[in-house]
Amino acid sequence: MSTLDVTETTFGETLSANDIVLVDFWADWCGPCKQFAPTYAASSEQHPDVVFAKVETEAEQQLSAAAGIQSIPTLMAFREGVLVFSQPGALPPAALEQVVTAVKALDMNDVHRQVAEQKAAQQTAQA
Numbered sequence: 001m002s003t004l005d006v007t008e009t010t011f012g013e014t015l016s017a018n019d020i021v022l023v024d025f026w027a028d029w030c031g032p033c034k035q036f037a038p039t040y041a042a043s044s045e046q047h048p049d050v051v052f053a054k055v056e057t058e059a060e061q062q063l064s065a066a067a068g069i070q071s072i073p074t075l076m077a078f079r080e081g082v083l084v085f086s087q088p089g090a091l092p093p094a095a096l097e098q099v100v101t102a103v104k105a106l107d108m109n110d111v112h113r114q115v116a117e118q119k120a121a122q123q124t125a126q127a
Contacts, residue, residue, distance in 0.1 A: 003044050006053045008063040014053055015081050020103055021051040025074040027058050033073045036090035043096050077103045082111055
C-alpha cells in the first residue's frame, strides 16, 4: 500500500475507519523529511494492513497545530483512534519497523483501560 495524503478534513475519518494509522508530519523544505520519505514509503509496502498517512505541515497548518507539531518530521501512530506513539525525527528503517511491530502487538483492552483511568483522574483533579 502506498502512502495516503490526509488533510484536516480527512484526518478524523482516516483514524476512525482504520485500525492502525501512522502519520508522517512533513514539509517540502525539510531535509530530514525528504530523507525519511523513502523509508516510510518502503514500510508502507511491507505492511498493507497499516495506513501510512502523510500530512504536509505547510498546507495543513491548523491540523499540525492541533496535533502539537513543533518539529518535523514527526511520526505519530494511532491504534483504534488512540494516539499510542509520537516522536519527532527521521527514523532509520529498523526503528520504524520496531514502531510498527510494537503498535501491532499492543493489548488494546489495556490501552483503553489506561485511557479511561487517565480521564477519570483528570476529572477528579478538576472537581
